[in-house]
Amino acid sequence: MALCEMCGKESQLVLAEVEGGELNVCPGCLKYGTRKKNVNSGMNKSIPGKKFAKIERTEFKVVNNYSSLIRSARESKDMKQEDFAKFLNEKESILTKWESGSLKPRLDVARRLERVLGIRLVERDVVGKVEKQEKQKAAAEFTLGDFIKTRKRK
Ligand SMILES: [Zn+2]
Incomplete structure (x- = not known):
């Protein structure tokens, strides 16, 4: 008191x-x-330290086979380049270059084409990481297969 x-x-x-x-x-x-x-309950002392935001640079790029993807998307719609260009709101000359592979669509344009056409034109640029991931996956599958074999023998 x-x-x-x-x-x-x-x-x-x-x-x-x-x-x-x-x-x-x-x-x-x-x-x-x-x-x-x-x-003075002590709660304030345990303020979590600032979590350092994990900085991951995710880079995206237009896939290498964009030309055949765009062409086959057009062919699946049974459209001429002229009509397809109008459909995409692009110049026909640009579309011709895309389909011949002489001009790569810019990333933002490719994103728009993805939405309009329902195809994948952009991929994550993970050069250097892919090999490692695939190795890990293969190892996991082997282990699982091994496990199943062991079980069957019993
Ligand atoms: Zn009082």
């Missing part, structure tokens, strides 16, 4: 913010201020 810093009454005190200052007040005087959260 302690004395309320506002009225002087002996009571179980609560830390409250009163007019910008902190006072230990009795429950009766609490209405004159705002109750402060218990600051």
Whole structure:
């Protein structure tokens, strides 16, 4: 028990913010201020350290076989280059270059073509990581196959 810093009454005190200052007040005087959260519970000490955002540069690129993909998308719609170009809102000369492989669509254009045509034209550029992933996958499959064989023998 302690004395309320506002009225002087002996009571179980609560830390409250009163007019910008902190006072230990009795429950009766609490209405004159705002109750402060218990600051000495130790919770504040365990604020999680700033998590360092894992910076992963994900690069995307237009697939190498974009020309055949665009051409086959057009052929599947049974369209002439002229009509297809209009359909895509592109110049026919541009489309001709795409289909001949002499011009690679820009990434944003390729993204739009993907949506319009429902094909994949953009892939994640993961050069250097692919080999490792495939090795891991192969190893996992082998282990699983091994496991099944072992089970069958029993
Ligand atoms: Zn009081």
